[in-house]
Amino acid sequence: MNIFQKVTLQSLKKNKVRTIVTIVGVILSAAMISAVTTFTASMSNYMLQAAIASEGAWHGYVPDADIATTQEIVAAPEVAEASAMRHLGYALVDGNSPYVYVLSSDEETTEMLSVRLVGGHYPTSGNEILLPEHLLNSNKNTFKIGDTITLALGQRMVDGYYLTQGNPYQEEETLEVRETRTFTVAGVYRRLSDRVEPYEAPGYVAITGPDGNGNADSRYDVFFAMNRPGDIYSFLEDHTLNGKTNDRVLLYSGTTDVSGFENALRGLSAIVIGLIMFGSISLIYNAFSISVSERTKQFGLLSSIGATRKQLRGMVLFEALVVSVIGIPIGILSGILGIGVTLLFVGDLFATLLAGEGVPMTLCISAPSILVAIVVALVTVLISAWIPSGRATKITAIEAIRQSRDIRPDKKVRRSSGLTYRLFGLPGVLASQHYRRSRKKYRATIFSLFMSIVLFVSASAFTDYMVTMAGQGLDVAGYDVSMSLRQ
Structure with a gap:
């Protein structure tokens, strides 16, 4: 372990609250990603088991x-x-x-x-x-x-x-x-x-x-x-x-000669994971951005004694790896546990989904799904850290020590309207002054709200599509009696 890594660990220990918040963000990201991959594996296994119950296990x-x-x-x-x-x-x-x-x-x-x-x-x-x-x-x-x-x-x-x-x-x-x-x-x-x-x-x-x-x-x-x-x-x-x-069993076994289901399921999962990654990056990025902002002076001192841009960026990425080692395993286990508990309560509802085969959906933990969750979660954290790490490498040592980019006195007198005070009181006036001094500060808040709405709408749409697919699969013919005659 080199001196830069030791300094990074000391910084993490010193700022325990920020470190814990960052780890919690990583846990949430990994949990959501592993929940999607585990549910995908469980759904694929459920369709296969239902096909076996209906058609047999032969190929x-x-x-x-x-x-x-x-x-x-x-x-x-x-x-x-x-x-x-x-x-x-x-x-x-x-x-x-x-x-x-x-x-x-x-x-x-x-x-x-x-x-x-x-x-x-x-x-x-x-x-x-x-x-x-x-x-x-x-x-x-x-x-x-x-x-x-x-x-x-x-x-x-x-x-x-x-x-x-x-x-x-x-x-x-x-x-x-x-x-x-x-x-x-x-x-x-x-x-x-x-x-x-x-x-x-x-x-x-x-x-x-x-x-x-x-x-x-x-x-x-x-x-x-x-x-x-x-x-x-x-x-x-x-x-x-x-x-x-046995085309139906082969279909859900993922064979290349019978197309459709696996590609559709993986495509939907990839879209959901992409949305989760996008939202997670915005969350974890804020944590690393705050970390870089607080350590700007430290980076300037290290740069003044000979630290290179590569070494400074490496410090931020090493911090990302440390929180990943702690957060990703906990997040993966949390996601699997969450899906397991969910299927424990709703798994039996799937028993009559496919022509009444009586096969419940059970938790299926597969090595590929866990590996995909780990890789995607790690990539998410590294991207979140890579973006603010560029800031640590672009400013000069003097600017970093003076923190001239972080602390900028505003000579212009800014006044809030009387309506703001009447509606929101003194806290509203202070908040208004804060955002008017630096409009960049609240972009992350707006973006987070935007991602929350996107994720909610996407989850609702995904649920509607699943209900529609299930309804089509269980669609009952519009007649009461059918007769076939031989000539």
């Missing part, structure tokens, strides 16, 4: 894959997790769709698909079955949990070709029964994503427990998640797979 889906393709996907190093559902076949059922489509699965697959139970439990063996809720709602002979059902399972055929879930129902098709199996209804679950069970699919998806009776001719629906979500597109292309992607 890619390859339907009707043979055993070789299934093993290739499972063994790929780019794949973090993969699960396969074995086709057991179609069975005729009385409902809006002509078939029930039975798949054998395990617990990992149901978790990856975000299978949500309405009642009962997940199948634990190949003799138990999980039925979709919309099948029970449309079936004339409603199944109940615990019932035993017998299904004649087979393959849909037309002109010698077998049909899959991707092929809509055709009147000329037939069902070739290959086996008859009896199942116990273990539970009822909510309908899967339309990426897995399209609305035009001919069969309701029913899920059984693990069944180890597969063979070389078995077909599978393979769901998998990548180590890096953005690699899903190149993976499907490189392996020549005819698969689907």
